[in-house]
Amino acid sequence: MADFTAEMAQLRRHVAQELLNLFHSHGYELVEVPIVEQTDLYLRKSGEDIVTQMYDFVHKNRRLCLRPEMTASVIRAYIEHFPALEPRKLCYEGAVFRYDLHQPYRQFTQLGVELIGKKSALADAEVIYTACCSLAKLGIASYQIVIGHMGVLLQFLRSLDLSDRLISLLLSGINLLDQPDGRNLLISQLQENYSQPPTAGALASVLQAMDTATARDSILKLLESLHIELNGNRDAQEIADRLIQKLKHRDQTQKIVRAVQFMAELIQLRGEPNTTLKRAEQVLANYAIDPQPLTELWSITDLLTQFGVGEVCLDLGLHRHLQYYTGMIFEVIHAHAGRLGGGGRYDDLIQTLGGKKSTPATGFSLQLEAICQALTNDSQRLVGKFFSPTAIALAYEHNPRQAIRLAQELERLGYGYQLVMEPTGELKTQWHIVAQADDSFRVIDNHNQTEITLSLPHVIPHLKSHDLSRRI
C-alpha cells in the first residue's frame, strides 16, 4: 500500500473532487459506505477472483473484511436506506483493498456511479456516456471504450447444462485462449477433473433410464445394503441426489470441447461495432443462441453515437472478474495507463443481497490511481498545474514577534502564506519575506529578481502594487 505526498496527493484530491462534481451534475447523489463489511456480502455474489484477494478476518467472532470493491456495499446501503426501491442514481468515492501480488496497489480508490431501477439500453448508454464525460472533464483523451455482453457466453454455457463450478472454471480460463496453444491447454486442464471413471459408465446408463425419485430410492437402498450410513450433518437425500447427478453427467469432455470452441470463436468477435455485430449474428445463429444480447448492443452503440461518444470497440469475449454482471459490460482502456475502469449491468445482485423484488441496475467505477497515471502520462507538467503553493514564504526565525504581526495582517486580508525558518531555493513561492532583527523586512521578488527592505506598514502595500493584487 502506497503513500502519496505533495503534488500527487494534491492531484488525487483534485481529480476526485472533479469527478464527484461531474457525477452530481449528472444527477447522482453521494453515498458513503464503511470500509469494513461483513465478508458474507462478497461471498454471495462477487465471485472467486475477488474473494480470493480479500483481506478477510475474524474479529470478536464476526467474519469481516476490508471492502474489495464498492458496488456490493453501495447496493447493500441502497437496500437498507431506500426501502421503496424506486429508481435511484447513486455515486461514491472510496478506498478498496485487494491482496494481489501482481498489482502495484493493494489499496486503491474507486469513484463511480450506480444507476438503479432502469432496465434499458438508454440506461446502459447513459452510464458509458457519464464515464466519457468524466474523462473529458479531466482532459483525458487517448482512451477507448470496449463493450461486451455477459449474456452471450452465459446463455451458451447454461444451454450446455454445465455445473456452476465448470462454468466458473471456463470463465476464469477465457484469458488462456489468447495464448498460442491456449485452447488445448484449457481443455486438458478441465478434462483432468471432469472425465468420468470408466467403472461408473454402466451404472450411469441404468440410472439414466430411471426417474429421479426411483433413482434416489434405489441409491439409498443400495447404500443401506452396503452398510454405508448416511447419518451426520448432511441430508441423505442431498447425498443421493448429488451422486445420481454426478453419475448421470457422465463424461463431460464433449461439452468442455464445445464450450471452449465457442469461447474461442467469441473472442475473435472484436472490433468496430457494425461489422462485429454482423459477424456475431452469424456465429450465434450457427450455435442457435438467442440474439437478444446483440439487439441490446445495437441499441447501446447507436445511442452512444447520438451521445457523441466517438470511438467504441465491441468485444464479445470481454470478461470482467466479477460474477454479478448479467448484461452489457464495458471497460475504459487508456493508451498508456491501461485499464482506467469499467462496469456493466447487474440485474440479479439487488435481490441476491436481500432486495425484496428484482431490480435491474447498471453502473461503472474508475480507478483513481490509473486516472492519475493517465494524467501524468498525458502531460508531465500536469501535476504542477493542480498543485498551487502559497505565493509568500515568510521567514520568521530572526524576529518572530514582528513576523507574527505581519502574518496576522496577511491572514486578515486573506492572503495565502507559509511560515518558514529560512527561505531556500527549494521554496517555489514568488515572494520571500524575511523578518529582520531590526523590525524591518527584506522583501524578495523571486520572479523579477528584485529585493527591497521595508518597515511593517509598507510591506502589504508593496505586495499589492506588484503581482500580488490577486488574493489566493
Added chain:
Amino acid sequence: MSAEQLRIAIPSKGALEKPTLDLLATVGLRVYRPNDRQYVASIPALPQVEIIFQRAADIYTKVHEGSVDLGITGYDVVCEEDKEDHQVIVIYPKLGYGKCSLVLAVPDSWVDVNSIEDLAELTLLWKEQNRILRIVTKYKKLTRDWLFNHRIVNFALVDAKGAMEAAPSMGYADMIADVTSTGTTLRENRLKPILGGTILESQSCLIGNRQGLKSNPEKLRTTQIILELIEASLEAKNYTSITANVRGNSIEEIGMKFIHSPALRELAGLRGPTIAKVYTENPMDWYAVTVVVPEHKLLAAIAHLRAVGGTDITVFSPNYVFQETSKSSEALMAMLAG
C-alpha cells in the same frame, strides 16, 4: 553462553524428538543433555553449538525472531507459519523422517464427494442454500491458500477444539484438513481423504534465520559444517560398498573386465572400481575389487561380481559420502546472497 554460539532449536516431547536426536547422532553430532528436564543441551563434537529444546510448533517463531539461529521442525509448520518476509530460509528441506501429508478429508458417508471438484460443486450448491462449508483445521493459512488457488471460496475455517478428527461426527464442522502419515486415525473416525486434496507433503527440515547467518561468519561456518555432515550422511544411506575377491592375471585384466562389460560398467561404483592385489600363499593371483553402488543395485552388483569370478563378497554401509562440493552448502550461500 558466548555471543558467537550457534543456537539450534530442536523439537522436544513430540513425535519428532527422538528421530531428530537419532539423526544428529548418526551424522556425528550426538546431543549431550545432562537430564531430561533441562531444555538446553550441547553437542560435544561442536562446542560452539547450543541446543535448545522447543515445541515443534514454536520453533519457526524462534527462528523468525532470531532468538535461535537454526531449527529443526516439520515443513508443514514452516509453511503454515510463513510470514512471507523471507526472514526464515529452509536450509535442508528433506531430513528424511517425520513424513506426513496435509490432506482434506470428508466423512465416509459423503459418497457423492470423492474428488476436489466434487467438493467444489458441493460448496456452490450450499452457497445457493446460504450454507457454508465448515472445515476444522490447525493449518488455516495453508488450507485457505490452497482452496483459494483451486477457486473454492465458500467455506469457513473452524478452530480445532480437542480431537479434530471427531469434529465432523460431533457436528461443529463438516470436514477436516489435517496431517496424516498412515491414514489410520482418519479411518478410525470414518473420514476419507479426497482425491486431489493433498495440500502439502511434509517432512522434517532444517531452517535458519537469514539475517543471523548473513551477518555472522562464525555462525555461518558452523552451519556449513553441520550441513556437510547431514548431507554426506544422508547421501551415504543411498550407497553401499561391496568388496569381492576376484581371480585374475593382473590388475589391468580385471579392470578391463569391468570397463568393457556394459552391465558391470554401470555397477562400477561412483567413479570406477578400486582394485588391489591380495597376497596369498597360493600361486594364483587374487585381487580385491571394491565398488560403491546405489543401495538398490546391491543384488545386481553381487550377481555381476560372481559372474566375473568374485567370491568372499563383503558389504559395508558407508557412514558418509562426500561429493566434491556440498550442494546444500552452496544452496545456502546462494539463498543468503539472494
